[in-house]
Amino acid sequence: MAKVKIKQIGSPIRRPESQRKTLIGLGLNKMHRVSELEDTAEVRGMINKVHHLVEVVEG
Numbered sequence: 001m002a003k004v005k006i007k008q009i010g011s012p013i014r015r016p017e018s019q020r021k022t023l024i025g026l027g028l029n030k031m032h033r034v035s036e037l038e039d040t041a042e043v044r045g046m047i048n049k050v051h052h053l054v055e056v057v058e059g
Contacts, residue, residue, distance in 0.1 A: 002039040003058075008032065010053035022050050 008028040012020045026046055027035035034057060037043050047054060 003036050004039040004043065004047075005034055005036045005057040006047060006054045007034045007057050008053060009055045010050075012053065015053070019050050019053065022046050023053065026050075026054070028054065 006026060006028070008023065008031055011031060012023055012029075023029055026037065026043070027033075047056065
């Protein structure tokens, strides 16, 4: 299955709790961390929810 690499570029400070938990679900919780996940519809939905805090590096 295809992989997607995402990098956190925004801080979760002063963001809603749901966006913080979404970042943790993606394997991110500190700035400039990179996480590699399976490219599924669920992961794409999570990325779309916090698109202003993450950047798709590859995939």
